[in-house]
Amino acid sequence: MFLTQQDIIELTEWRRGLHRTPEISGEEAGTARTVQALLASAGADRTVTGIGGHGVAGVFEGGQPGPTLMFRAELDALPIQEISEAPHRSQIPGKAHLCGHDGHMAILAALARGLGRQRPRRGRVVLLFQPAEETGAGAAGVAADPKFREIAPDFVFALHNLPGMAFGKVALVEGPVSCASRGMRIVLRGKTAHASMPETGLSPVNAIARLMPALTALGSGGPMDEKFAMVTITHARIGEPAFGIAPAHGEVWATLRTLTDAGMDDLVVKAEHLATEAARASGLSLDVTYSDVFRHCENAPEAVAHLRRALDAEGVAHDRGDLPMRPSEDFGHLGSNAPAAMFFLGAGERHAALHNPDYDFPDELIGIGARVFMRTLRDLLG
Structure with missing residues (x-):
């Protein structure tokens, strides 16, 4: 010694x-x-x-x-x-x-x-x-x-x-x-409206309700092999804490996780496609950014x-x-x-x-x- x-x-x-x-x-x-x-x-x-x-x-x-x-x-x-x-x-x-x-x-x-x-x-x-x-x-x-x-x-x-x-x-x-992972932040923007007339605005509610289970379904874990993928929803927010406003802004944060970098490239493409389709269906603008990126x-x-x-x-x-x-x-x-x-x-x-x-x-x-x-x-x- x-x-x-x-x-x-x-x-x-x-x-x-x-x-x-x-x-x-x-x-x-x-x-x-x-x-x-x-x-x-x-x-x-x-x-x-x-x-x-x-x-x-x-x-x-x-x-x-x-x-x-x-x-x-x-x-x-x-x-x-x-x-x-x-x-x-x-x-x-x-x-x-x-x-x-x-x-x-x-x-x-x-x-x-x-x-x-x-x-x-x-x-x-x-x-x-x-x-x-x-x-x-x-x-x-x-x-x-x-x-x-x-x-x-x-x-x-x-x-x-x-x-x-x-x-x-x-x-x-x-x-x-150890796995590749990254934090994915999805931001959806529309137009506010009076809560009594939500049809006059563009709300992210339906898009986020659609996105969260769809993202999770991309990867739920399983054996630690080259096909391993996991998406964990870590945060979500819609609008402001008020009863009179139909929201215009929403966010979903998710952690993407795969065994390999190649698997992560594939998972990112799939997750971004889901976000794009959800935004398009509700007439919303979309912004996707990443942080805490690990190979x-x-x-x-x-x-x-x-x-x-x-x-x-x-x-x-x-x-x-x-x-x-x-x-x-x-x-x-x-x-x-x-x-x-x-x-x-x-x-x-x-x-x-x-x-x-x-x-x-x-x-x-x-x-x-x-x-x-x-x-x-x-x-x-x-």
Whole structure:
């Protein structure tokens, strides 16, 4: 084990410090400064800042030429009120690290300590602390940033803790591991009328009543194969809260979800066709926009093979678990630039679920995740 007991104590406290001061997507400036200080104290050869927003990357150079390995963690927290009574609970109302990104950062901080004491024999290691994972904008912003070319990896690795799975066990598989998804906002506009004479206006009521079940019927889940599709209505609004006005404005928000990006392209075409037909039938204007766009996350076989060897060497039990899974992860954007793989680290079968208000990252996972990553990079770089 490359970490001492004192390291674990200090890294745990560092993680809990992040937990006390969460910052949501796009607002991670303070968290980024904390990471920069950590990388400086660990002796990173170079720190790249402002990548794709508040992203930070620490670079550790090997002694000889070789491949570049990137390990990624996320900076952002969630806009959810924490209800934990832990001493390190969030001090920021309405914001909290309820997905474990603080723990993922601590795992990379552990790598930084180990690399500061012993550089790789060859190549280089890049520790990427990525912004805005929760909105799907972060990895895409990082990959599009010209600064990313300075640290372009030959392999990219990541992990995510997973409540509901045995503590310390790993789920890992080749191919798709998490879904593509996007938020679809459908806006319909007509003309108001007096509620006693609705026929003199153009109301979106019938269009929305038609749209919601039709959208849902495009995908109701099922087996996690290439045909998997799911549409979830998340919000709807018609007119104003008044009794005297027949409405002119309506909105439907839906989350589209498929196993693959190709499946998403097909689902978008179908959903937009339904919206167009519903608007035309009622004489309404239509506006469709998208947000929270996630590509599907694909594990490359060669990257998975490196992780499996490391897991075996470290004695960490692993299988495919319940992969692929329905939730989305923006790590998929980084996988378009180099072979990539993400594994899922069990947080305990009875642990509070991700995004729940009582969730907290299990500190005991810091050492496990760090050992697997360190073994991976030592096997590849020496």
